[in-house]
Amino acid sequence: MQHTPPDVIRSAYAQLAVTDLAAARWFWVEMLGLHVQHEDGAALYLRGTDELTHHSLVLREGPVAALDHLAYRVRTPEDVERAAGFFTALGRPVRRVPAGSGAAGVGDAVRVVDPLGFTVEFFHGIARGERLIQRYDLHRGARIARLDHFNICTPDIPAAYEHYRSLGFGCSETIEGDEHELYAAWMYRKQTVHDVAFTGGAGPRLHHIGMATHESHQVLHIADVFGSLRKEHHIERGPGRHGVSNAFYVYLRDPDGHRVEIYTSDYYTGDPDHETYRWNVHDDRRRDFWGNAVIESWYKEAAPVLDLDGEPQPVAEAKIDESAAQVGADGLG
Ligand SMILES: O=S(=O)(O)c1ccc(O)c(O)c1
Ligand SMILES: [Ca+2]
Numbered sequence: 059m060q061h062t063p064p065d066v067i068r069s070a071y072a073q074l075a076v077t078d079l080a081a082a083r084w085f086w087v088e089m090l091g092l093h094v095q096h097e098d099g100a101a102l103y104l105r106g107t108d109e110l111t112h113h114s115l116v117l118r119e120g121p122v123a124a125l126d127h128l129a130y131r132v133r134t135p136e137d138v139e140r141a142a143g144f145f146t147a148l149g150r151p152v153r154r155v156p157a158g159s160g161a162a163g164v165g166d167a168v169r170v171v172d173p174l175g176f177t178v179e180f181f182h183g184i185a186r187g188e189r190l191i192q193r194y195d196l197h198r199g200a201r202i203a204r205l206d207h208f209n210i211c212t213p214d215i216p217a218a219y220e221h222y223r224s225l226g227f228g229c230s231e232t233i234e235g236d237e238h239e240l241y242a243a244w245m246y247r248k249q250t251v252h253d254v255a256f257t258g259g260a261g262p263r264l265h266h267i268g269m270a271t272h273e274s275h276q277v278l279h280i281a282d283v284f285g286s287l288r289k290e291h292h293i294e295r296g297p298g299r300h301g302v303s304n305a306f307y308v309y310l311r312d313p314d315g316h317r318v319e320i321y322t323s324d325y326y327t328g329d330p331d332h333e334t335y336r337w338n339v340h341d342d343r344r345r346d347f348w349g350n351a352v353i354e355s356w357y358k359e360a361a362p363v364l365d366l367d368g369e370p371q372p373v374a375e376a377k378i379d380e381s382a383a384q385v386g387a388d389g390l391g
């Protein structure tokens with residue numbers, strides 16, 4: 059019997075394990091300007107200026123730099139139950155996380171290890187935060203508005219696509235080979251380009267979290283700030299204009315190597331007949347619309363994922379390697 063999937067509203071928060079909370083605070087709070095909603099001795103709960111819920115990023119100190127879990131908000135408390143039933147029917151590990159026993163501010167939740175090997179939480183209840191949208195006096199750094207998306211490394215992109223389709227996600231864009239083999243896909247529940255995207259590679263690993271700003275000058279500004287402070291080694295890729303999503307972007311690496319994208323100006327995807335836009339893997343504008351090359355570390359480096367007991371998960375090797383795809387005769391060579 060097909061279990062009804064939970065009604066996912068959006069990608070809501072990520073919990074990262076960091077090896078030095080003070081160093082992480084410098085990067086995510088002092089430099090990027092995320093707002094500290096709550097902290098206890100070992101964890102920081104952070105959010106952007108537009109976020110009305112308690113947090114969109116949790117940094118918890120631990121022995122290994124890793125993704126602890128991704129979290130999606132679902133529409134009703136009943137959808138938390140649907141998530142439990144859906145993943146139990148798939149034979150996946152499912153654990154109840156009662157309010158107060160998991161992330162601060164989050165109500166009754168369920169955590170699963172999904173078919174791709176990622177630890178994923180589904181929750182509905184979450185505490186509110188002060189409305190900071192017009193507290194311009196508190197806007198700092200990159201002036202991050204909100205969490206926008208998760209990007210995950212997985213060896214089997216078609217399997218990832220099918221899993222998220224079964225959860226009711228739409229597909230806004232893909233990168234495909236000449237025989238339509240799937241190299242990457244961007245999938246959504248909220249009405250923008252993605253809540254989650256897949257990068258081909260050994261997995262399960264976290265590739266990056268995408269944080270949205272309102273303006274491209276905020277993307278440029280944070281790159282300038284890292285340059286001014288002689289911390290330019292934290293800038294990995296960009297600034298630039300994406301082909302896929304059309305967003306303006308820069309990728310940064312935190313002190314543990316966690317990758318964060320500062321991202322702005324993608325587009326609406328909310329009509330029920332929204333069509334997928336398909337890029338050819340040989341189109342050199344797909345990842346940077348101006349044809350700038352993608353640095354090798356961007357394709358190869360990513361963070362391990364912890365299981366439900368906080369142990370790093372083994373990774374399965376990549377089945378497809380986009381960085382090895384040769385640019386065709388039409389490319390910039
Ligand atoms: O580099 S891509 O244009 O494929 C791209 C598009 C959107 C993203 O969020 C991203 O991380 C990467
Ligand atoms: Ca650099």
Ligand SMILES: [Fe+2]
Nearest residue numbers: 207209268319
């Ligand atoms: Fe991204």
